[in-house]
Amino acid sequence: VRDEFQIFRWDGVNRGFAGHNQDQDLRSAMRNSTVWVYELFAKDI
DSSP states (O other): OOOTTOOBOOOSOOOSOTTTSSOBOHHHHHHHTOHHHHHHHHHHO
16 A cells, blocks of 8 residues: 555446445545455555
């Protein structure tokens, strides 16, 4: 993660929750518990 403002682009996969089906930054990912963003973090570790 570069910083808290880095944008993670939604990949277009419908995950059944509107909060997950959009681009995310760190704040929105934490607020929405956006698993696909967390999975990106795990790949980088």
